[in-house]
Amino acid sequence: MSRVFGDPVDVFTTDDGRPIRFVWRDRLYTVRRVLEHWVTTRDWWREQHPEAAEEPSEREFWRVEASPDKEIGVYELRHDAATDSWMLSRVWD
Secondary structure, eight states: OEEEEEEEOEEEEOTTSOEEEEEETTEEEEEEEEEEEEEEOOOHHHHHOTTOOSOOOOEEEEEEEEESSSOOEEEEEEEETTTTEEEEEEEEO
């Protein structure tokens, strides 16, 4: 079962942008393994409102196994290229 979040996170990355650690709710998580990685360039609301003046932004998603200690969980991180911000978007139990 997964839970949806929209929490901002601080992410530490490699030179190529792969997350290696992130801080969520004042805890440091270490990425153990990247499970999936994908990029989207179209927002769903743009299809319904093509007159929107804003350029489509690229969003990069990383589904990772990570842990703050010995217990490993699955987390989905989202990077918004337009604002250079990171968000924790989903957590699997």
